[in-house]
Each structure stands twice: as C-alpha cells, then as structure tokens.
Amino acid sequence: MKKQIYVVLFMNTVFSSVVSFSNIFINIFLWNQGKSLRTIGIYNLTVFTFLFIGYLFGSYVMKWTNSRMALFLSALVLATVFVFLLLQQENIVQYVVPLGALYGLATGMYFSGFNLFSVLLTNAENRQFFVGMEQLTERLSALVTPILFSYLIMWFSYTDTFRMILVLLVIQTLVSLFTPLYHSDFRLRSFNYRETWRQYKLILISILAFGFLQSVIQLAGSVLLFSFIQQETVIGWLNTLFALVGIMTVIFLSRTFPVKRKLRIAYIGAITTTLTVPLLLIEDKWFLIVFNLLVSIALPLLWVPVSVTHFGKIKQIACQSDVVCEPSSTIHYLMIREGMLSIGRASFYLLLILGFDFKHGLHLIPIILVSMMIPVFIFIFNRRMFLEQG
Numbered sequence: 001m002k003k004q005i006y007v008v009l010f011m012n013t014v015f016s017s018v019v020s021f022s023n024i025f026i027n028i029f030l031w032n033q034g035k036s037l038r039t040i041g042i043y044n045l046t047v048f049t050f051l052f053i054g055y056l057f058g059s060y061v062m063k064w065t066n067s068r069m070a071l072f073l074s075a076l077v078l079a080t081v082f083v084f085l086l087l088q089q090e091n092i093v094q095y096v097v098p099l100g101a102l103y104g105l106a107t108g109m110y111f112s113g114f115n116l117f118s119v120l121l122t123n124a125e126n127r128q129f130f131v132g133m134e135q136l137t138e139r140l141s142a143l144v145t146p147i148l149f150s151y152l153i154m155w156f157s158y159t160d161t162f163r164m165i166l167v168l169l170v171i172q173t174l175v176s177l178f179t180p181l182y183h184s185d186f187r188l189r190s191f192n193y194r195e196t197w198r199q200y201k202l203i204l205i206s207i208l209a210f211g212f213l214q215s216v217i218q219l220a221g222s223v224l225l226f227s228f229i230q231q232e233t234v235i236g237w238l239n240t241l242f243a244l245v246g247i248m249t250v251i252f253l254s255r256t257f258p259v260k261r262k263l264r265i266a267y268i269g270a271i272t273t274t275l276t277v278p279l280l281l282i283e284d285k286w287f288l289i290v291f292n293l294l295v296s297i298a299l300p301l302l303w304v305p306v307s308v309t310h311f312g313k314i315k316q317i318a319c320q321s322d323v324v325c326e327p328s329s330t331i332h333y334l335m336i337r338e339g340m341l342s343i344g345r346a347s348f349y350l351l352l353i354l355g356f357d358f359k360h361g362l363h364l365i366p367i368i369l370v371s372m373m374i375p376v377f378i379f380i381f382n383r384r385m386f387l388e389q390g
Contacts, residue, residue, distance in 0.1 A: 004179070005121050005122075008180070009137055010137075010175060011172060011176060012137055013141055014171050014175065016137060016138040017145045018172070019107070020142045021145050023218055023222060024235065025149060025150075025158075025161075025222075026085075026103075027040055027044075027219070027222045028222060028235070029085075030093065034093055040223055041351075041353040042349075043097075045100070045349040046100030046101055047101075048343075048349070049346055050103075051107050051111075052104075052338060052342040052343075054077075054104055054108020055111055055335055055338045055342075056335065057109060058073075058110070058113060059112050061073060061109065061112075062116070062331065063183075063184055065183075066182060067183075068179050070109050074109035074113070074176075075173040075176055077105050078103070078107070081102045084099060089159065112331070112334070115334045115338065116182060117179070118130065120330065121180065122311065122315075123315075131304060131308050135253070140243075140247060142239065142242075142243035143243035143244055146238075146240050146243070147237055147239075148236075150232040150235060150237070154233050184331055193336070203310065203381060203382060203385060206306070207340040207344070208344040209374040209377055209378060210303065210344060210374065210378055211342065211344020211346075212344040212371070214345060216348060216367065217292075217295055220280060220292060221242060222235070222239075225285070225289075225292070242293060246300060249296070249301060250304065253300060253304045253305070262308070265305055266305045266382070269298050269303070269379075270378060272301065273302060273375040276291055276294040276298055277371045278372065302375055306382050309382060310382075315330070348367075
C-alpha cells in the first residue's frame with residue numbers, strides 16, 4: 001500500500017503542475033484577450049459546473065471499468081484542452097464555454113479517482129501524512145510552475161508553453177496506468193441524499209463556503225494581481241513566493257497531531273484568514289501581495305485539519321472499518337463533497353457574470369464581508385466533528 005500511495009502522490013504532483021499553470025495563466029491568457037471579468041466569470045463558472053459532471057461521469061467509469069481508466073481518460077481530456085488552446089488562440093474568447101467544459105470534465109474525472117484513493121488508501125495512522133504530502137506536493141508544483149512557465153512565456157510564447165504542458169500530460173497519462181485498481185457498483189439512485197443532508201448539513205455548508213473563498217483567493221493571486229503588475233514573470237515570481245510560504249506551513253501540518261491541537265491550529269487559521277481578507281479592500285498592489293502571503297499561511301492551517309477530519313468522517317460512515325471499505329458508498333459521499341465545493345466556487349464566478357466588480361468599488365464590499373465570515377463558520381461547523389473523532 002505504501003508504494004501505491006507514492007505512485008498516487010507522484011501522479012498528483014504532475015497533475016498539480018498542470019492545474020497550477022492553468023489557474024494562473026489560462027485566466028491571464030483570457031484576460032489579455034479583452035480584459036473582461038465577465039469572460040473570466042463565464043469560463044470559471046463553466047469549469048466548476050462541468051467539474052461536478054466530470055466527477056459524476058468518472059464515478060460511472062469506475063463502475064463500468066475501474067479507477068485507473070477514470071484517471072487515464074481525465075489526462076486525455078485535459079490534453080484536449082491544450083490542443084484546443086493551440087488551435088483557437090486568436091478566437092479563444094468565443095470558445096470559453098467549450099474550453100471551460102473540457103477543463104471541468106477532465107478535473108472532475110481526475111478527482112473522482114484521486115479522492116477515492118484519499119479514503120481507501122489511508123487509515124487513521126497515515127491519513128494526516130497522506131493529506132499533508134498531497135498538500136506539500138501541490139505547493140511544490142505551485143512553487144516551480146509559475147516562475148518556470150512565466151519565463152517560458154516571455155522567452156518563447158504561449159503557444160510553445162501549451163506544447164510543454166502537453167508533455168506533462170503524457171507523463172500523467174503513463175503514470176495513471178500504474179495507479180491502484182478499484183471497481184465499484186456506483187448507482188446515483190441507490191443513495192439516501194436527503195438523510196445525508198439532514199445528518200451532515202453543517203459540514204456540507206462549510207465545504208460550499210470554502211469553495212467560494214477558494215475562488216476569491218485564486219482570482220486575487222492571478223487576474224487581480226496581473227491587472228496591477230502587467231508582467232507574467234513578476235506574477236510567476238510572486239506566486240512562487242506564495243507557494244514557498246505555503247510549503248513551510250504544510251510541512252508543519254504533515255505531522256500527526258492530537259485532536260485538541262488540530263482544533264487549535266484550525267482556529268488560528270480561521271481567525272488569521274478572517275483578519276486578512278479586508279486587505280482586498282485597499283487598492284494597492286503591495287497590500288494585495290501581503291494578502292496573498294498571509295493567506296498562503298492561514299488557509300492551510302484551517303483547511304488541512306478540516307480535510308483530514310472530513311476524510312476520516314467519510315471513512316467512518318461509508319466503511320465497515322479502516323481495512324474493509326466498499327468503494328461505491330465512499331464514492332457517493334465524495335461526490336457530494338465535490339459537488340458542494342463546485343457550487344461554492346461557481347457561485348463566486350456567477351457574481352462576476354452578474355456584474356460584481358472584483359477589481360474594487362462598492363460591489364466588492366459584500367464579497368469581502370461574506371469572505372470574512374466564511375473561515376469562522378467553517379471552524380464552528382466542523383468543531384463538533386473534530387471532537388467526535390478525538
């Protein structure tokens with residue numbers, strides 16, 4: 001099992017590199033085509049709508065074939081995204097919906113398999129290690145990717161950079177063939193969703209809220225920062241700095257802590273994130289940089305302990321024990337979790353489409369107020385779950 005965990009983590013590192021590039025530079029690429037937040041909103045709303053559809057499709061792929069095929073197809077569809085970007089660069093604004101749909105489908109299928117591994121490959125002893133290493137590899141990818149590809153864009157072009165991403169996707173496709181094989185009898189109608197909502201609504205609401213906050217932070221570190229600085233290489237260096245700070249936090253969190261200490265860490269993360277969000281109200285690039293630095297520390301302090309407890313809860317309610325676990329029931333709970341994340345992310349981008357100006361002004365105030373409340377709500381909603389698992 002240990003060898004399988006390392007294969008999965010390596011594959012996730014490659015995938016995270018592609019996603020790190022996409023979250024920053026596809027948004028900036030679209031911004032450069034017309035400097036329209038509405039275009040950014042349409043693209044990302046489509047991504048997160050189809051991410052859930054992709055997650056559902058990936059769950060059925062694991063029923064029809066196995067988890068390995070879901071990951072393999074994900075890599076192929078993600079490669080199609082960059083082929084599409086290569087073919088339609090000059091007219092890409094006209095195709096943001098199919099572009100977002102393909103990207104969402106690919107990432108949804110990927111997470112349907114990867115999240116299943118996060119539960120079935122781990123137990124109470126190694127789950128903190130797995131989630132910590134997952135976060136660490138993602139941060140390492142975020143450390144290298146922005147600076148490397150920003151210079152590749154400057155030295156060559158977006159076209160050549162998209163081709164290099166395709167090379168990474170070939171690697172991801174090959175590695176996916178060595179991941180664990182899980183098969184399930186997943187059926188959408190065979191699950192009591194109403195009962196799940198009744199029992200775990202506070203947890204599910206907190207996941208939705210985190211998705212909203214995550215989208216605010218993603219845009220703050222890419223398009224909003226670029227609108228001030230206007231240089232991909234500087235954005236690359238800054239995102240590398242943010243990732244480095246985040247890595248130091250995640251290394252600290254990769255150790256196993258007693259429940260009371262995890263609760264204290266999550267509390268510190270929630271309060272720090274809440275106090276950091278108002279910096280977005282100040283129209284200055286230095287305050288925006290400070291915001292991204294602080295949130296790179298604060299958000300993992302909150303979300304890593306909460307994620308560990310979520311996966312522990314899912315295993316507790318979906319499995320007979322830490323050793324005996326039926327995949328289809330686990331997939332249902334993971335699908336609900338991913339669905340709530342997607343709704344939260346999509347709701348923020350829907351605000352952009354409706355005309356909320358994220359680049360400052362009065363329209364930003366309600367977004368900031370909501371974002372300030374979210375971290376504390378996440379802590380409060382999940383506090384009981386921490387104590388139950390202690």
